[in-house]
Amino acid sequence: MPPGSRILGLDLGGTNIKAVLVDEHGDVLAKQSYTTEAQQGPQHVITRMSKLCEAICQTNGVNVASLVGIGIGSPGPLDIRRGIIIKSANLPGWENIPLRDEIQRRVGRPAVLLNDATAATYGEDWVGAGQRAEHLVLLTLGTGVGGGIVCNGEIVQGYYGNAGELGHMIIVPDGRHCRCGQQGCLESYAASSYLVPLAEEAARSGRGEILATLFRQNGRLEMEDITRAAGAGDRVALALWDEACRAIAIAIVNLQHAFNPKIVLLGGGISAAGEILLQPVRQHFEKRTWRMMNDQPEIRLASLGNDAGAVGAAGWFLHLHERGVV
Numbered sequence: 001m002p003p004g005s006r007i008l009g010l011d012l013g014g015t016n017i018k019a020v021l022v023d024e025h026g027d028v029l030a031k032q033s034y035t036t037e038a039q040q041g042p043q044h045v046i047t048r049m050s051k052l053c054e055a056i057c058q059t060n061g062v063n064v065a066s067l068v069g070i071g072i073g074s075p076g077p078l079d080i081r082r083g084i085i086i087k088s089a090n091l092p093g094w095e096n097i098p099l100r101d102e103i104q105r106r107v108g109r110p111a112v113l114l115n116d117a118t119a120a121t122y123g124e125d126w127v128g129a130g131q132r133a134e135h136l137v138l139l140t141l142g143t144g145v146g147g148g149i150v151c152n153g154e155i156v157q158g159y160y161g162n163a164g165e166l167g168h169m170i171i172v173p174d175g176r177h178c179r180c181g182q183q184g185c186l187e188s189y190a191a192s193s194y195l196v197p198l199a200e201e202a203a204r205s206g207r208g209e210i211l212a213t214l215f216r217q218n219g220r221l222e223m224e225d226i227t228r229a230a231g232a233g234d235r236v237a238l239a240l241w242d243e244a245c246r247a248i249a250i251a252i253v254n255l256q257h258a259f260n261p262k263i264v265l266l267g268g269g270i271s272a273a274g275e276i277l278l279q280p281v282r283q284h285f286e287k288r289t290w291r292m293m294n295d296q297p298e299i300r301l302a303s304l305g306n307d308a309g310a311v312g313a314a315g316w317f318l319h320l321h322e323r324g325v326v
């Protein structure tokens with residue numbers, strides 16, 4: 001690839017579409033985003049995506065025709081071979097939409113489509129906290145729990161393209177009911193959409209002194225209230241948080257045995273807790289991991305934040321381009 005080449009990364013979300021322009025080293029040269037306006041349907045959103053591609057190029061003096069190509073990270077389920085979004089919970093009306101080909105046609109450059117969490121994982125491995133470990137697992141801890149796997153420098157997509165649904169690994173047999181229909185999923189122990197209602201329920205009944213006070217003041221609780229209250233010694237918050245960290249650690253033990261990664265990264269909104277998250281996760285992991293040799297992964301925080309998906313999608317396009325796949 002000639003020096004000065006640019007690759008465009010897109011991250012399609014229910015609220016925003018993000019675009020980045022990166023060079024061949026993964027340095028982000030520009031970022032721009034549009035609101036998705038998802039309620040107006042797929043054709044409208046695809047038009048916005050292609051306009052965003054043109055806008056970010058124009059603003060930064062890049063000729064669209066000179067782009068090496070476009071990587072698109074998108075929520076799934078996807079048909080990655082055909083570049084199709086099969087369905088999406090956050091994008092009403094998206095059923096069997098050939099997003100890859102539509103973007104290729106409208107922008108006039110080759111494109112690849114991949115799952116957004118997988119894209120974020122590749123981004124973290126490429127230029128984030130993964131530091132090109134090439135054997136990496138990312139857990140994104142937010143309102144839900146997602147993730148992705150990089151193995152031998154390749155993303156693991158699975159036959160159907162849906163590998164990396166790490167939030168729905170069963171951690172507690174017959175445990176909490178998860179919205180996916182299973183019981184005991186990691187997500188139901190470690191996602192804010194489960195932890196916050198549990199904390200509010202406790203606070204409402206007067207349990208958890210600090211939580212109850214915060215709840216009385218604000219009429220609701222947020223994830224940060226739980227971490228803060230746990231840090232300040234609130235018993236209910238501590239119990240919930242410790243259970244979350246334990247569930248994450250158990251997931252990491254399982255992932256260690258499945259993939260033997262060099263690095264496991266924790267990302268997503270909850271990872272903003274930093275050491276309050278890392279320390280107990282590491283402790284629970286140490287207690288449970290089985291060791292025959294010193295092959296435990298390093299557990300770290302992810303570093304690319306909200307850019308990970310778009311950067312990783314661009315990086316994955318480049319990866320395939322360098323191998324002559326696109």
Ligand SMILES: [Zn+2]
Nearest residue numbers: 168178180185
């Ligand atoms: Zn589940």
